[in-house]
Amino acid sequence: MPTYERKRLTAMIFEPADDFDLYKMANSGQCFTAREEAPGTWRFITGEHTVRLTRRGAAVEADCTAAEWETVWRRYFDLDRNYAAVRRAVRPDDAVLQRCAAAGEGIRILRQDPWETTVTFILSQRKNIPAIRCSVEKLKRRFGRPVGEEMWAFPTPEALLRASDEALARCALGYRVPYVRDAADRAVSGALDFAALEREDDAGLLEKLETVRGVGRKVASCISLFAYGRVDCAPVDVWIRRMQETYYGGADPFAAYACHAGIYQQYLFYFAQQEKQAPAGGADVPLRRGKPKMTS
């Protein structure tokens, strides 16, 4: 007997007001558990909620109730932000970001669970995205509650704290085992209160998150952006640095943007990933390399 609720047969349709691309949201490096169940149908999981989404022309079909859509998924998909407007706010003289925002049209910043985001981005250091996915999947299978056919919720801090070092290491955590343990420790003891962190300003949030071992500026920025919706916070990793060197002559690509730097960062990151996959044919409009003509 499955311990999870039987699959619901309910379905609802909604029409996104602006950007909403399932592939890009699942593959822009922000979440590691979304997967394509069937061509065009994507499964997202947050907490113990799951939803299956399929694009139907201008609309999207979701296998959940309207109530669950409103209480869970509206927030998860950040539906109250206008991403088309964010893309339009890219400076006209910033040709590189113009191009990347066009390529990334459809991306939204997913508002993920802070605990899960903390652990997955601790794992992300010195791993490529397929390896992170694999590691997270193992953690969920071993320590997470089943929430559907071949689906598990992300394990609770208590569950990971109970796990032995050996069991954690078997999930390919490598040298990050003590980091994850420290995060679980702080979550259980209350030293790290994820709900209370909502009230911190950006600087305070980064500072508190960085008290966890294995959480430096980059991982803390990812948690701020992907779990706390701090869209002005732009994580800088090797890929962003690479874009900076290649297209911005080493200058900070986000210096000109006070308020949506995190979203713009995501466009650059997604572009870099696509460019890696198809260096020649992927980008239909080639980017001009070297110093851009940025205005101060």
Next chain:
DNA sequence: GACCAGGTGGCCT
């Protein structure tokens, strides 16, 4: 079988 991966902590100056 190299080389690299959504970095970080702990050393050194």
Next chain:
DNA sequence: AGGCCACATGGT
């Protein structure tokens, strides 16, 4: 403050 370097493991 800033420059090195080890770190476990898996993907390409």
